[in-house]
Amino acid sequence: MRPSPKVVAAFISLPLALTACGGGGSSTTPATPSSISSASADHRPVKGGGTLNIALNADPDALDPSISTTLVGREVFANMCEKLYDIDASAALIPQLAAAMPELSDDGKEVTIKLREGVKFNDGTAFDAEAVKKSLDRHRTWEKSARQADLEAVSKVAVVDPATVRLTLKRAFTPLTAQLADRAGMIMSPKALDAANDNFGASPVCVGPFKFASRTSGSQIVLDKAPDYYDAAKVKLDKLVYKIIVDPNVRAANLKSDDVQVADQLATNTVKGVQADQNLSVVSGGGLGYYGFQINVGNVSGSTEKPGAVDTALGKSPQLREAFELALDRDAINKTVYNGLHEVDCFPVPLDSPYRPKDLTCPKRDLAKAKQLVQASGVPTPIPVTMATPNDAVNQRLAQVIQSMAKEAGFNVSVQTAEFVSVLEQGKAGKFDVLISGWSGRVDPDGNLTNLVTTQGSNNYAGMSDPGVDDPIKQAAAETDPAKRAELYGSAMKKAAELRGVVYLYHNKYYLGTKKTVAGVQYFADGLPRFITAGFAG
Template sequence: MQSARHLKLTVPLVALSLAAAACGGGGAPTSAPSVADATADNRTVQNGGTLTVALNADPDALDPSTATTLVGREVFVNMCEKLYDIDATSTLLPQLAAAMPQLSGDGKEVTIKLRTGLKFNDGTVLDAAAVKKSLDRHRSWEKSARQADLAAVTDVTTVGEDTVKLTLSRPATPLTAQLADRAGMIMSPKALDSEGDAFGANPVCVGPFKFSGRTSGSEIVLERAPDYYDAAKVKLDKLVYKIIVDPNVRAANLRSGDVQVGDQLATTTVAGVQSDPDLKVVSGGGLGYFGINVNIGNVAGSTEKYGSVDTALGKSPELREAFELALDRDAINKTVYNGLYESDCFPLPADSPYRAASLQCAPHDVAKAKQLVQASGVPAPIPVTLTTPNDATNQRLAQVIQQMTKEVGFDVKVETAEFVATLEQGGAGKYDTLLTGWSGRVDPDGNLTNIITTGGSNNYPGMSDPDIDEPIKQAAAATDTAERAELYAKAIQKAADLRGFIYLYHNKYYLGMHKNVAGVQYYKDGLPRFTTAGFTTK
């Protein structure tokens, strides 16, 4: 924990227009207002040109094995293709693979046929040996962040030049979805041999664009890849990612034309961008979530043995219930995010086929919250420390939480830290309550296993219960959607009762673009795809 970067801030109450917001917060999740769908824009684009894209943060190393950031995935999606991908309906489909995987009868052997004739962006041929080399690096390199993704894989073998076989320790239905993310990105074996651990400084994959250069904290440049197998679809000569952290500056650069695309527009800037006659806004995302971690057992690190936490919320499920009941999710959405997110109390989005109808949010209930606080015997006001990233939006959210919970008897003190520092605190268990989010995955296992099961690296609350762990484990081995949904419902409901994580909303992503930009694909994973993008001919 880098305590030198940690600043304590007791945020004063602010006069917020909560009364004007909806007074709900229970029942079905509320939906964000409609914004244009990027996939509906199929105008003809011209050949050539440079598209400049503003990112809201500087990605970590561009190494698929070690990368952990959402903005890194935004860059990868245009230069590092995977064995599988998703389409506009979030359906998994082959990308570098030639077909969906074939499973053995016991589900412990997965055979993947590869497309033939493909080349990496350094001209090296993609074959089974190259795929094995990347998968082995992902799953066994000590620095790899993909080990958990491929934990079920015990061996990768080649079958001729165009087939790989994965041997599993257990059936793993979510594996295909893992291979549609960084764990399925295949790297040039030539580049791996020459760059070694420094691969992320000069990455080479299969993709419509190839890495050209990077200035840390400033920009990342990709160029059209001449060896790409579908090169005729690619129109742009170059992609330039500009790092512009401040959301107002990002929107201003979009209006001025210094950038043609702005990612993850702050909800406070969406209306202004929409009002500009030369600009438009499209929406994506929705698979992820944001909320409040409550430390209930993380005393020595999320992957270490859990214990007893000596805080009011950590010791009392009833006080955690009171804390949640005090929160009006709809009012939070309208007050902090202009109603542009989707209020919810569970980790799976409302339209997920894996979300059982039995999962229902408890209504916002100040009276019941007060009763629970009074019955606890803990003298009010009950102290709670809330740690938040130090950006303006999260601090605003923290203020709203502070005000809402004060009404029922909590005294929330807000502490701010840099984003990375808050994650370090979460992993180490050095917090009381903590604001964090998750960008989301197509398969529900990616929103659950490593986050709410015992020993998961992202299980910051230290939740540990067999009624959570076992259903999730069983669901990962099941193939029937309805059966998996039923199992996930059991685990999710138990986690909801424990309240180690209090979900607030599913965050939508908003992409601002000049109206002369077309051909962008923007799906529920929130990753802008520029393979077919370009500038319109008119």
């Protein structure tokens, strides 16, 4: 069936400078100090040439879009592997390798995508519909792919002509465009895929302003300007060098010493010092993701397995989970742990998302009610709670503050630290009571909910399972009307808030430190620095 000319115009407006929700949802304290600007406002002219050194806060995993799972990997991909769609400065979805927004059939089960023409991969291979099909099929069917869930709704990818692909869906799935604006929409050179197969990430080839040159594990990743890029006139820099600098204090010091000219994800306790240097600037991005903790309410044998009964005080009692949350002061946590630089909230969808109902409010700290709930439970106090957290200094500080606040309500929180990867493994396996965790966020709310709070979702470490959460999220994914989607997501989030498998604390704000001589950096709501127009100020 030919699609009707109903074009998917999925606009999600999420300004970068957001206002923090207080403990009761009414605070007007800015999440971002007025002295920190948006990178998208920097339009100074740049001169051609030069090498930009960028400090990353971690070493990315494989640079293969099909299997990558790290935020830092997405940062590198943002300048090397373009997608069918992208977001702009206001977080609206826009075409990138696609020539236009997708067209839907009347039943929403056929999606037709027109492609840019005259485009080449960074190895000179022609970009066309066959290449798109090869990458999408790899993303959705390869047994090692981490994109299978992203494209689960797609049953077939067909080549209509060299500049057109058609996706057949199992069901209408409105978030598909947003999925194709992330790694699931990255298109790889078919020539490189055929040559490397499973080892594509060792020498990746995509369409992008920069091309992969080399990688030294744990040290650096080098990208060179791509001569075959379709918009090469925009690209001014000769080279990008990503340096892996895990320690946040060392990242800030290297920025001040000019060993790097850009530093990603500045720790909130280093932002002020970077701002104070007259040669440096700080710009803000992010806000789509969230941070908080999961409470195991049903994960007895793995997040993707059937939920069961958890034999812990918090896991068994919704009232005790409510008491635990009411013992916490989100504003105080933000100020104490993060210098007030994140955006306090208790829901997973950003505060000004058009898909967030206005009637969602956050509970203020209510220690008296928390104590009453604990006493009414009949569980002897102090109630033991084990909290697993990554072993970095900031997460340990967060755990200690939660520990102190919860103690006042009658909980005895024991903090257990481990490497980040080990904590994630604990979460997946259900071997935890409470687990500190976060999510980098997606532009469509489905990406912050499905697989995170729905039954047997791969990242639903809490083991939540309730039709009041699952059904409206599924219905919202098939709905095209933003107002109806917002109503459905609101219903699901309210029910999830009652279950408290996840307790959200704030939306992550990212802070990018740059030399004032660097201009043209784009830093949007996804927190991925884009250097396509960047360079040194002329």
